[in-house]
Amino acid sequence: TFDAWPDGHVQKIYxxxxxxxxxxxxxxxxxxxxxxHNVAILKKSCLGAFLLLLPAICDKARSKQLEKPCPKPGCSGKLELTPCRGQSGFPVTHFWRSCGDMVYFQGKGHHDHPRPQ
Incomplete structure (x- = not known):
């Protein structure tokens, strides 16, 4: 079964x-x-998490999110980004490789921030 929230040093074949x-x-x-630097493998790095929502993928859009107030009704706080540093101080990375009818996944590092809500 597909795991949408992989965490830790894991390998899966789908x-x-x-x-x-x-x-x-x-x-x-x-x-x-x-x-x-390897076109056969897709590498993705974790962007961390805002407490109440996913951060935008684009740097410019994510910086705009930081300027907005908390979306929770009645909250007057500002959004604060918790960066991911779960791989020896660096963001957790996911690697994807497609080969024929199979998709290979490898995750490196444990997320050191909560899941976005």
Whole structure:
């Protein structure tokens, strides 16, 4: 079964024919594509979490989120981004590779922040 919230040092193999989420390299975590100099492997890095929502993937949009007030009714606080530093001080990374009818996944690091709500 597909795991939308992988955490830790994990490896999974999905059937591309059975899992649309694996085909789309989906994650519940806010992940940004990062260059790993290997076109056959998609590398994604965790962006951390705002307490009440997922951070935007785009740097410009994420900085705009920081300027907005808390979306929770009656809350006058500001959003604060908790960066992900769960891999020896660096963001957790996910690696995806498609090969034929299979999708290979590898996660490195444990998220050191809560899941977005």
């Amino acid at each position: 059937s591309a024919l059975m899992s649309v989420e694996a085909q789309k390299h989906y994650s519940g975590w806010a992940m940004r594509n990062t260059n790993n």
